[in-house]
Amino acid sequence: MRLRNIRGSREVIASSDYVVHEEETKAGSWHQIFHNTHPIHIEIGMGKGKFIMALAKAHPEINYIGIEKYSSVLIRALDKMKQEETPLPNLYFIRMDAENITKVFAKGEVERIYLNFSDPWPKDRHAKRRLTSKEFFARYHKILVTDGLVEFKTDNRALFDFSVESVKEAGWKLRALTYDLHKEEELNKDNIMTEYEERFSALGNPIHKLIASY
Numbered sequence: 508m509r510l511r512n513i514r515g516s517r518e519v520i521a522s523s524d525y526v527v528h529e530e531e532t533k534a535g536s537w538h539q540i541f542h543n544t545h546p547i548h549i550e551i552g553m554g555k556g557k558f559i560m561a562l563a564k565a566h567p568e569i570n571y572i573g574i575e576k577y578s579s580v581l582i583r584a585l586d587k588m589k590q591e592e593t594p595l596p597n598l599y600f601i602r603m604d605a606e607n608i609t610k611v612f613a614k615g616e617v618e619r620i621y622l623n624f625s626d627p628w629p630k631d632r633h634a635k636r637r638l639t640s641k642e643f644f645a646r647y648h649k650i651l652v653t654d655g656l657v658e659f660k661t662d663n664r665a666l667f668d669f670s671v672e673s674v675k676e677a678g679w680k681l682r683a684l685t686y687d688l689h690k691e692e693e694l695n696k697d698n699i700m701t702e703y704e705e706r707f708s709a710l711g712n713p714i715h716k717l718i719a720s721y
Contacts, residue, residue: 520578525599527601532601545570548570549572549573550574550621552574553575555580555584556588557701574602614649615650620657624707627663655720656718660688660716
């Protein structure tokens with residue numbers, strides 16, 4: 508369960524050099540923020556930041572943005588950033604609700620979206636809130652480049668099955684699909700495990716993954 512309240516977290520986030528604030532960000536401005544024209548990849552629901560920080564270290568030629576809704580979770584990622592010996596100039600964080608992504612990213616501004624172990628919102632009436640709903644795929648289409656990719660991982664089979672159907676309902680195409688990522692040599696070759704992935708894999712849960720494009 509995610510922690511929702513850590514005293515002083517909002518103040519720390521507000522003063523951090525690693526955070527870009529939603530209310531100060533305009534769609535189409537990210538290349539100016541990074542001071543380069545490198546491709547932009549985003550992770551929605553980045554948690555404590557392990558996955559996206561590893562990507563940023565491995566690919567300095569790509570700009571990364573980690574999106575997290577909860578201050579009490581984002582502050583954990585900021586703690587990790589402070590512990591880095593070398594700054595990561597190709598990584599920023601933003602605290603925001605993913606429903607607002609079209610307000611802070613312009614059409615064609617993003618090349619890839621990562622969704623890792625997203626909240627399953629198990630009740631049917633909350634289906635539109637799932638980050639792999641057709642409603643969210645419509646949002647992704649508005650900010651991705653042509654042939655931009657969405658990569659999704661989870662151990663939740665019900666959510667994964669829902670996501671596969673959502674890809675089709677949204678008019679997208681499945682580029683890759685596996686129900687046991689760690690046994691797929693090609694897909695797993697450069698896989699970076701999140702905190703949840705490490706935990707669930709240790710329990711013997713198969714990890715599901717799909718890659719989709721419009």
